[in-house]
Amino acid sequence: MPPAPLFTPPSERLFALAEDLDTPALIYDLPGIRAGVEAMRHDVALIPDAGLNLALKACHTPAVLGEMAALGLGCDVASPGELDLAVNAGFAEISATGPVFTETDFDALAARGITLDCDSLDQLDSYGRHRPGDEVGIRVRVDLPEALEDTATFAGDSRFGVRPADPELTRVLERHRLRPTRLHVHTGQMTPDSLRYKTRYLLTVAEHLPEVHTIDLGGGFFHLYRDRASAIDAFGDVAALVTGWRERTGRSISLRFEPGGALLTPYGYLLTRVRSVEEHHPVLDTRVVTLDASAWNLAPWHNRPQVLSLDGRRPGAPALLAGCTLYENDFFGATPTAARTTLEVPHCRAGDRLVITATGAYTITNARWFNRIPPPREHLFDGEHMIDAEAALTTAGATA
Structure with a gap:
């Protein structure tokens, strides 16, 4: 039997109560959000030590963020303002990536135990000059095969990310004694096949960075969930890749996903x-x-x-x-x-x-x-x- 659709339609009561609202009004269906989160989290749980985080750029409404935090999701922030929202909402796990962060923000993130995923060599160098010897995350640029690229992807042509094979990456890390512990990627919308490809790619990169313990595979779940059964099959294949990597390397690794639009x-x-x-x-x-x-x-x-x-x-x-x-x-x-x-x-x-x-x-x-x-x-x-x-x-x- 195929899995149930991810989307749960709202009750008629939502529309009945909407009749009393002034326009324009934006209504969030909390029962639908909860059901969608639980269904997606059920699928992701096929992968050992995998978690579901909200890309906070999708929603800045504190009352909705509080609901998401209460459901046990983590989140990813792209600015100091989003960090404030995430902390106030009560998210237990927070990650961060984005070009806006300054040296003052580097310290604020570190004080909260948040590892910044640097999205360029220049930002990584700035971070290292300010916090030498610290742990750091790296946003990775992934060159997808042509068959996996379309108008909704941002992979090799993205303005964000560092190519793992760039010799300057090694020089910056060594110059500032930085310790990469996280890898982060976002390639726009992803398909089941591109999820499999990105997982293999990032596990290979992680194998050469002995302190990496977390891989964030980003969002793009609209295309991934065009067919829920295909998404579930892909999560199963990712689970096998992670298990094989652990057995081969003797290391543990955790995966994170950060959908925004697909959740809300x-x-x-x-x-x-x-x-x-x-x-x-x-x-x-x-x-x-x-x-x-x-x-x-x-x-x-x-x-x-x-x-x-x-x-x-x-x-x-x-x-x-x-x-x-x-x-x-x-x-x-x-x-x-x-x-x-x-x-x-x-x-x-x-x-x-x-x-x-x-x-x-x-x-x-x-x-x-x-x-x-x-x-x-x-x-x-x-x-x-x-x-x-x-x-x-x-x-x-x-x-x-």
């Missing part, structure tokens, strides 16, 4: 109100539905969401779903190759309410105030109640 995107719902409907736009040659929320301000990465009617089930038809700014390409559902993507949008008129799915990650972390249009109010659906996210945080602080 499916469980966010953007509630909006229709501002206008042009049944046949004279220039764009299609129906254009304009909302009271902006894709340009909120959703530049959200590819092809579903659009639902909150005002009863209605048939859909192709349309461009436009945001409310004066930016020409303010359209929902943009893809890397098309700023204007036709979506299936329910028949509607001004004043009707629509729900845009797949908005649970990167929506608020990407938010901008173009035209001084504020971001939506955030809410948590706990299975029974709709809770204002800011109020939930205040209540949790008072209880603590």
